[in-house]
Amino acid sequence: MKEQLAKIRSEALAAFASAPDSAALDALRVQYLGKKGELTGVLKMMGKLSAEERPAMGQLANEVRAALETAIEETSAKLAEAALEQQLKDEAVDVTIPGTEVKMGHKHPMYIALDEIKDIFVGMGFTVLDGPEVELAEYNFDRLNAEEGHPSRDWSDTFYFDEDSRVMLRSQTSPMQVRAMDTMELPIRIVAPGRVYRKDEVDATHSPMFHQVEGMVIDKGVTMADLKGTLNTVVEQLYGAGTKTRFRPHHFPFTEPSCEMDVQCHKCGGVGCPTCKGEGWIELLGAGMIHPKVLQMAGINTEIYSGWAFGIGLERTAMRRFKIADLRLIFENDIRFLEQF
Numbered sequence: 225m226k227e228q229l230a231k232i233r234s235e236a237l238a239a240f241a242s243a244p245d246s247a248a249l250d251a252l253r254v255q256y257l258g259k260k261g262e263l264t265g266v267l268k269m270m271g272k273l274s275a276e277e278r279p280a281m282g283q284l285a286n287e288v289r290a291a292l293e294t295a296i297e298e299t300s301a302k303l304a305e306a307a308l309e310q311q312l313k314d315e316a317v318d319v320t321i322p323g324t325e326v327k328m329g330h331k332h333p334m335y336i337a338l339d340e341i342k343d344i345f346v347g348m349g350f351t352v353l354d355g356p357e358v359e360l361a362e363y364n365f366d367r368l369n370a371e372e373g374h375p376s377r378d379w380s381d382t383f384y385f386d387e388d389s390r391v392m393l394r395s396q397t398s399p400m401q402v403r404a405m406d407t408m409e410l411p412i413r414i415v416a417p418g419r420v421y422r423k424d425e426v427d428a429t430h431s432p433m434f435h436q437v438e439g440m441v442i443d444k445g446v447t448m449a450d451l452k453g454t455l456n457t458v459v460e461q462l463y464g465a466g467t468k469t470r471f472r473p474h475h476f477p478f479t480e481p482s483c484e485m486d487v488q489c490h491k492c493g494g495v496g497c498p499t500c501k502g503e504g505w506i507e508l509l510g511a512g513m514i515h516p517k518v519l520q521m522a523g524i525n526t527e528i529y530s531g532w533a534f535g536i537g538l539e540r541t542a543m544r545r546f547k548i549a550d551l552r553l554i555f556e557n558d559i560r561f562l563e564q565f
């Protein structure tokens with residue numbers, strides 16, 4: 225029996241020491257110390273021993289049991305520690321590995337220019353309006369005093385949806401003047417940016433789709449001097465103090481008098497160069513005092529109220545602002561171009 229106990233002891237200790245994980249160790253514990261375990265089996269045979277042999281054998285058996293239990297405890301702790309270490313290793317995040325770079329986009333240069341314009345006008349108390357790009361002849365032409373037969377209503381200039389030329393892609397943002405008059409309380413101060421469409425061939429300065437910013441003020445005692453003062457302020461904020469402007473007489477059916485405003489060429493400072501086609505000036509916008517007929521069609525009393533309006537070409541403004549030579553660059557969306565802003 226003594227040999228049996230010694231054999232169990234050495235076998236068990238060797239088996240415990242090589243247990244790969246705590247589940248295996250637990251199985252070994254059952255195998256040696258469980259109710260039907262090997263050590264228990266030996267203990268059950270104690271009864272067959274003589275009274276003299278029993279105490280010494282009992283003590284030895286208890287020693288073996290204690291040794292096995294201690295070994296199990298120690299091995300169990302070691303295995304748990306090893307398992308934790310392995311888990312930490314498996315779940316470790318290597319913070320030194322370079323991250324996946326996320327490419328951040330930014331505003332399109334034309335919208336940078338538009339936001340600057342909006343900021344300037346909002347700072348002067350203007351409201352920003354948005355309007356439909358599919359427009360009715362009523363707003364795009366009739367109510368703007370461009371009668372049937374006016375050259376801008378020609379099929380060669382405007383994209384129509386119907387045979388009767390009543391529905392179209394708006395050819396200007398000026399219909400927003402009428403929409404504002406119809407829906408807003410006087411006095412009115414608005415800017416209305418957006419896309420407009422004309423049957424133009426694409427070249428360095430033309431595109432069948434481009435952007436305008438319409439501006440309009442209607443109040444008591446508004447004059448051409450207010451128009452000039454406002455536009456000069458805007459130009460100085462956009463292009464820097466001291467930027468020179470010039471107003472030339474022009475014609476629009478919905479303004480009287482009408483003008484176009486030029487800005488001194490940013491490339492040559494007014495001497496004349498390829499950018500300004502030798503003129504020294506670059507045309508920026510059309511403007512004028514709102515025609516009394518247009519105000520009256522909207523039910524506004526022209527004895528009391530007067531107003532002015534302007535329409536800026538946004539691409540042109542951005543081209544000047546960022547010294548871009550060709551309009552097509554603005555729409556081509558070549559990332560090498562756009563990344564420069």
Ligand code: PHE
Pocket residue numbers: 395396397398476479510511512533534535536
């Ligand atoms: N709508 C005109 C154009 O497209 C510009 C303009 C707007 C002129 C407002 C006068 C007043 O050319």
